[in-house]
Amino acid sequence: MIKSIDRPTLIASGFCVAILIAGTIYTLYTQGTASFIEPTYLLQQLKIAAFLGTVAAGMMVVILLGHIDLSVPWTIAASAMIATAVGGPWAIPVGLGVGLAVGLINGIGVAFLRVPSMIFTLGVNAVLRGLMVMLTGGFAPQSSATPIMSWLANGEPLSVPIGGGHTWGIANAVLMWALLSAALVFMLTRTPFGRYIYAAGNREAAAYLSGINTRLVLIGSFVICSLCASMAGLLIAGYTSKAFQAMGDAYLLPAIAAVVVGGTNILGGQGKYSGTVVGTILIVLLQSVLSVMQMPEAGRQIIYGVVIISMLLVYGRSKAIRG
Numbered sequence: 001m002i003k004s005i006d007r008p009t010l011i012a013s014g015f016c017v018a019i020l021i022a023g024t025i026y027t028l029y030t031q032g033t034a035s036f037i038e039p040t041y042l043l044q045q046l047k048i049a050a051f052l053g054t055v056a057a058g059m060m061v062v063i064l065l066g067h068i069d070l071s072v073p074w075t076i077a078a079s080a081m082i083a084t085a086v087g088g089p090w091a092i093p094v095g096l097g098v099g100l101a102v103g104l105i106n107g108i109g110v111a112f113l114r115v116p117s118m119i120f121t122l123g124v125n126a127v128l129r130g131l132m133v134m135l136t137g138g139f140a141p142q143s144s145a146t147p148i149m150s151w152l153a154n155g156e157p158l159s160v161p162i163g164g165g166h167t168w169g170i171a172n173a174v175l176m177w178a179l180l181s182a183a184l185v186f187m188l189t190r191t192p193f194g195r196y197i198y199a200a201g202n203r204e205a206a207a208y209l210s211g212i213n214t215r216l217v218l219i220g221s222f223v224i225c226s227l228c229a230s231m232a233g234l235l236i237a238g239y240t241s242k243a244f245q246a247m248g249d250a251y252l253l254p255a256i257a258a259v260v261v262g263g264t265n266i267l268g269g270q271g272k273y274s275g276t277v278v279g280t281i282l283i284v285l286l287q288s289v290l291s292v293m294q295m296p297e298a299g300r301q302i303i304y305g306v307v308i309i310s311m312l313l314v315y316g317r318s319k320a321i322r323g
Contacts, residue, residue, distance in 0.1 A: 008263025058228025066268025076248025099230025107219030153238030201268030
């Protein structure tokens with residue numbers, strides 16, 4: 001019998017197949033081609049999913065605690081903009097350092113000051129936005145990403161020959177997402193810190209009374225979330241060849257939607273990373289179909305919001321009933 005915790009992953013996988021079928025039928029009807037099931041298209045979508053998946057990976061860790069990080073958009077932008085401004089071999093360490101600093105600030109604010117995470121991280125996001133506008137005058141400090149950032153996002157070290165002599169490759173961004181995913185799964189399932197995250201997410205007070213330093217767990221989780229956001233910012237800058245204002249705004253709602261659709265309880269304590277991966281792919285495929293159908297951005301945001309609210313109602317009610 002399938003465990004209930006696996007049902008969201010299976011449902012999300014079914015929706016992925018349904019979206020591919022719907023997209024294929026639409027393109028066959030309007031363009032006469034089945035582009036949605038071509039290997040090159042699927043690999044391109046997987047590459048795009050790597051950026052969102054990196055953000056969603058960190059967001060899941062925070063949501064497992066029953067918190068949320070709304071500073072992700074400008075953590076992405078600030079990391080990328082400062083990294084491109086520094087340039088050279090220090091670009092990536094400095095960009096990740098920005099994420100580390102933001103994560104520490106968020107974690108301390110939530111763990112020690114006990115400010116609600118939604119309010120505190122929203123304030124940090126506003127501060128980051130103001131700092132970037134002040135430091136750059138509203139423009140990107142450099143017009144292009146560093147070569148290493150471009151290589152990490154666009155390089156294809158693994159390629160496989162297919163018919164006609166053409167090749168398709170697995171981009172470095174996808175490989176980095178895979179490595180991050182493996183590390184996160186190991187942390188959540190094989191380390192005490194991962195068990196502490198689930199315990200604190202279920203009942204923080206009970207976890208604290210059992211001897212777990214819940215404050216350090218909160219700080220570590222917010223650091224992981226911000227580091228993932230900064231890494232995504234570096235990859236996005238490499239993919240687009242530049243860093244720019246508000247480049248992270250398009251990733252906040254989709255990242256939350258990917259985590260929630262994948263079965264992670266937004267109230268904390270329950271969720272599998274495999275569901276987040278499937279949820280990420282679902283959101284990317286949905287974005288692609290809506291783009292092909294020329295759905296305006298406002299309509300897409302409405303759809304993400306409806307998805308989040310619907311899943312919140314489902315999982316929130318189920319947890320309340322169990323409690």
